[in-house]
Amino acid sequence: MKHITMIIDYNQDKTEQFDSINDTMYNKCKTPVYEVENTLTPKAIMHHEQLWPNYPSSLKDTDPDLIEIFDNFAYDEVISHDNMKTKTRVLVILASTIGSQALTEYKMYVQAALNIGITPIEIKEVLYQSVPYVGMSKVIDFIFSTNAIFNENNISLPLKSQATTIPETRLEEGLAIQKEIFGKKIDDFCKNVPKDLLHIQHYLADNCFGDYITRKGLDTKTREMITLSFLIALGGTESQIKDHIKGNANVGNSRQDLINLMTQLLPYVGYSRTIHAINCLNEVFPSK
Numbered sequence: 403m404k405h406i407t408m409i410i411d412y413n414q415d416k417t418e419q420f421d422s423i424n425d426t427m428y429n430k431c432k433t434p435v436y437e438v439e440n441t442l443t444p445k446a447i448m449h450h451e452q453l454w455p456n457y458p459s460s461l462k463d464t465d466p467d468l469i470e471i472f473d474n475f476a477y478d479e480v481i482s483h484d485n486m487k488t489k490t491r492v493l494v495i496l497a498s499t500i501g502s503q504a505l506t507e508y509k510m511y512v513q514a515a516l517n518i519g520i521t522p523i524e525i526k527e528v529l530y531q532s533v534p535y536v537g538m539s540k541v542i543d544f545i546f547s548t549n550a551i552f553n554e555n556n557i558s559l560p561l562k563s564q565a566t567t568i569p570e571t572r573l574e575e576g577l578a579i580q581k582e583i584f585g586k587k588i589d590d591f592c593k594n595v596p597k598d599l600l601h602i603q604h605y606l607a608d609n610c611f612g613d614y615i616t617r618k619g620l621d622t623k624t625r626e627m628i629t630l631s632f633l634i635a636l637g638g639t640e641s642q643i644k645d646h647i648k649g650n651a652n653v654g655n656s657r658q659d660l661i662n663l664m665t666q667l668l669p670y671v672g673y674s675r676t677i678h679a680i681n682c683l684n685e686v687f688p689s690k
Contacts, residue, residue: 441470449477452488453514476669484662489520491666493528493624494631498667500532500544501635507670508544512551522557527564527619528628534610535632564618573604576612583615583626583649626650627663634664634679635671643682657687 450458450473462469481491492515499508515525529548533541552559567575580588595603615625630646633639650660660683668676 441466441474443474443478445482446473446476446478449481453492453517454510455517472669480665480669483665484658486659486662486666488518490624490627492518492520493524493620494627494663494666495670496525497528497532497628497631498635498670500529500536500541501632502671503540504670505543505547509547509551512548516551516555521619522552523561523564523619526561527617530617531614531620531625531628532632534614535629536636565613566616566618567612572612572616573608574612575616576607576610579615579622580607580611582622583652584645585652623650623653623655626653627655627659630660630663630679631667634667634675637675637678640678640682643679644686647683647686651687657683657689660687 459469459473492511496508496511496515499505499511512525516522525548529541529544532544549559577588592603615622620628626646626649630643630650633643633646647660651657661680664676664679664683
């Protein structure tokens, strides 16, 4: 079988350097490092190299047909669809792997995140934020795996705390950020919730939002995209997907931003969950 050799030599200090592929990148190449079947497109090869330098998939030898289909689609056709920043794309895919319980792919994307300059704190904040949405019993293995990868990369633990609330303020600040994301409907919901379920609304405010969403390390716009990624990957969460599409709009993420998010998640969560999410988008955030 014929092969081509791609010559890659990137400075990987900042994620911004990975936001586009163009012909000038070929001219910067010095060292041949990545040999693959010539059925992979140059863009697919280079985007894969950006995330995992010098690490061709082991499936290339055992399942070359699948790698050709998936890599050309995920790392060329889908990435070329829009101009989503590489950092954002990696963060939302990372979040989706937690929602999908895809530990192997998650570990790959933790290393990719580190490779492109995403900070350990940002990675941990995605992980911590998954707890109230996915549940600790489903997240704990991801925590241990993340810590192992950090140790392999000489990242000292624990990381600096990103907490901004204390027990006395978590309810008030949780309600404040709920209202920032969802607007006045939070007040109406609190008034109308049955008395025997008031404690759940209380937990949403002080725990889900007060303990987690108020944390530093990620901004609110990014956190809402990450939450939406959890929900899309989980499946069966259409009512929450609709709420968080509205929340994304309220904090400044456009319809196109959300289309880009759903497009970039498609290779990882599949068409069924993507189409459900698109239906929710069209219902609550229609095209003008």
